[in-house]
Amino acid sequence: xxxxxxPTRCNAGDxxxxxxxxxxxxxxxxxxxxxxxxxxxxxxxxxxxxxAGAVGAPMTVETMTGxxxxxxxSAINPGYFHxxxxxxxxxxxxxxxxxxxxxxxxxxxxxxxGGGANAQGGER
Amino acid sequence: xxxxxxxxxxxxxEIMLKALGMDYSVFEQSxxxxxxxxxxxxxxxxxxxxxxxxxRAGVGHTxxxxxxxxxxxxxxxxxxxxxxxxxxxxxxxxxxxxxxxRRASVSIHVAKEKGYxxxxxxTSGNYGAAVSSQAARYGLKCIICQETFDSRxxxxxxxxxxxxxxxxxxxxxxxxxxxxELFFHMVELLDVTGYxxxxxxxxxxxxxxxxxxxxxxxxxxxxxxxxxTHCVITHAGGGNTTGTARGLKRAGATxxxxxxxxxxxxxxxxASDDDFNRKSFTTGHTGFGVPFATWPDRADVPRNAAxxxxxxxxxxxxxxxxxxxxxxxxxxxxxxxxxxxxxxAMTVAVSLAxxxxxxxxxxxxxxxxxxxGKHHWAQLNFAKEMGVEVRSGDPTENAxxxxxxxxxxxxxxxxxxxxxARMRKSxxxxxxxxxxxxxxxxxxDIAFLAADTNSTAAxxxxxxxxxxxA
Numbered sequence: 374x375x376x377x378x379x380p381t382r383c384n385a386g387d388x389x390x391x392x393x394x395x396x397x398x399x400x401x402x403x404x405x406x407x408x409x410x411x412x413x414x415x416x417x418x419x420x421x422x423x424x425a426g427a428v429g430a431p432m433t434v435e436t437m438t439g440x441x442x443x444x445x446x447s448a449i450n451p452g453y454f455h456x457x458x459x460x461x462x463x464x465x466x467x468x469x470x471x472x473x474x475x476x477x478x479x480x481x482x483x484x485x486x487g488g489g490a491n492a493q494g495g496e497r
Numbered sequence: 498x499x500x501x502x503x504x505x506x507x508x509x510x511e512i513m514l515k516a517l518g519m520d521y522s523v524f525e526q527s528x529x530x531x532x533x534x535x536x537x538x539x540x541x542x543x544x545x546x547x548x549x550x551x552x553r554a555g556v557g558h559t560x561x562x563x564x565x566x567x568x569x570x571x572x573x574x575x576x577x578x579x580x581x582x583x584x585x586x587x588x589x590x591x592x593x594x595x596x597x598x599r600r601a602s603v604s605i606h607v608a609k610e611k612g613y614x615x616x617x618x619x620t621s622g623n624y625g626a627a628v629s630s631q632a633a634r635y636g637l638k639c640i641i642c643q644e645t646f647d648s649r650x651x652x653x654x655x656x657x658x659x660x661x662x663x664x665x666x667x668x669x670x671x672x673x674x675x676x677x678e679l680f681f682h683m684v685e686l687l688d689v690t691g692y693x694x695x696x697x698x699x700x701x702x703x704x705x706x707x708x709x710x711x712x713x714x715x716x717x718x719x720x721x722x723x724x725x726t727h728c729v730i731t732h733a734g735g736g737n738t739t740g741t742a743r744g745l746k747r748a749g750a751t752x753x754x755x756x757x758x759x760x761x762x763x764x765x766x767x768a769s770d771d772d773f774n775r776k777s778f779t780t781g782h783t784g785f786g787v788p789f790a791t792w793p794d795r796a797d798v799p800r801n802a803a804x805x806x807x808x809x810x811x812x813x814x815x816x817x818x819x820x821x822x823x824x825x826x827x828x829x830x831x832x833x834x835x836x837x838x839x840x841x842a843m844t845v846a847v848s849l850a851x852x853x854x855x856x857x858x859x860x861x862x863x864x865x866x867x868x869x870g871k872h873h874w875a876q877l878n879f880a881k882e883m884g885v886e887v888r889s890g891d892p893t894e895n896a897x898x899x900x901x902x903x904x905x906x907x908x909x910x911x912x913x914x915x916x917x918a919r920m921r922k923s924x925x926x927x928x929x930x931x932x933x934x935x936x937x938x939x940x941x942d943i944a945f946l947a948a949d950t951n952s953t954a955a956x957x958x959x960x961x962x963x964x965x966x967a
Contacts, residue, residue, distance in 0.1 A: 395673070395678070395682055396500075396501060396502060396678055396681075399500065400500040400501045400502055401500075401502060401676065401678060402502055402676065402677060402678050402681070404677075404768075405676060405677075405768055406766050406768060406769045406770075408769060408770045408771045409675055409676055409768055409769055409770040412648040412674065412770060413674075414673060414674055414676050414678050415646075415648075415673065415674045416671050416672060416673045416674075416682070417645075417646075417671075417672045417673075418669065418670070418671050418672070419664070419669075419670070420669075436669045437638070437639075437664075437667060437668065437669040438615055438638040438639070438640055438669045438690070439638070440669070440689075440690070453657065453658075453660075453661045453869075455654040455657045455658055455661075455869050455870030455875065456654075456869050456870070456875065457869055457872050457874050457875050458874050458875050458877075458878035458879075459874070459878060460874060461821075461825075461873075461874050461877045461878070461887070461903075463877075463887055463888060463889045463903040464821065464822070464825045464873075464874075464877075464903060467822060467825040467826055467829060468825070468826075468828070468829030468830070470906075471566075471570055471826055471829060471830050471907070472829070472830060474570060474573055474907075475566055475569055475570065475573070475830065477573070478569055478570075478572065478573040479569070
């Protein structure tokens, strides 16, 4: 998704996201590591736009529980783009290795033991 | 001058009293001790009542599966006569995909009974999905406060997926940047809305997990003739360990060894904006496991129902790479594709079963759902993007936040014992800190601390003497 294809204006009633600062650095908890303490605590929430508006401008939304929350319009009809990604080279051998190991293990079991756990009944 | 944060936190007691539907002060006995069992039973539900609530809510009765191929992999590397049988409770079969449904179902039932209009929970994990799903079934409004992003607005794929699933169930999700003030905002919202606090750590939630221990004891007895010799439990805040162990005991499985299992994330700071996206597990890790075990009452309720030191026989840790290896292995040799965090206990079980006699039985008591984002490939690809090195090799070279080492062979999977005696000592130190200066613990306090750490009065007195010397 590129920013160019994203809409920048919404109409009243559109499903949108707003952003706001919950705590400025000075208002934050005193027990934070410096890299966290120096940044504001921000939040994002989705809801129905209460008026037409533009990304970056003030906006009020009505959330799923019916609350009115004010913030800055940050996205219009925001989606979900998380994925599985590519197979992990460090893991691709695992299945082949373990299936081969199991075949070797089963072949090495004495016949009266029924070829390992997988070929046996409940009592082992 | 009091900050906004301080102002809300100062009113926290009064707000939570309204939001929890329960007055915790009646259980307090001294500056140190409280009536734990009294608190746990105050909701008045029997275990049968809870089974009924959960059955009606579509929760529980998940399949118990024997993992014969995984057992044979273990036996292929065990000494003669060793290699215990491994079983798993497929908790991913719950409606919202994890054992957390058990926890949420009782809380949401209580919220509905007591007439609350909605529920709020602060969670970045599967619990959010569970609360959202149950709230949808009961027709309650639901707000989930989630720590989702670092200050650059970059989120772990696993947590972004949790936002999605909560919103899919109709919850209002508040996504926040890193920081423990997540709880501050939750308290602020409880004040504004008057909703019920569906805390992970209430007696309602933890009682809901007892049915998991009960099912394991009953189903293992039906399948093998006895409860399991060992139950391995992925351990974060301690509720999973506490509830499951209590359920096992209530079902008569008093000989079952309770093994807690966490991913070792030592060295990463849980409130660090820099470290946030350098961890590849968002739960089931020592970053929650150790602080909550050694001081449970840091939670969002006055007294935490999850008190894992009461029940832990051993606490074993594994590395991120070892869990990713076993997660991949589970798909390939057991046909069970599940989320990585829930496989923490599975990884520990592989290491544990290797050294146990063949007639021992090891139950891994949960799995969790998987999917886009919430998948070991997604987490590893993300780690690489965040600059974490991922390579094959010896897992002892693992360095949380810097290097994830994927084992080359199952023999390299070796869980490590975390020192439970040290955790007990740390717990006692934290408990004593709550009392005013100069307070001398009474005999009843010592007895409470012994029960809360699953040790003896003499052992607690020794710890107190050692702490005084130091």
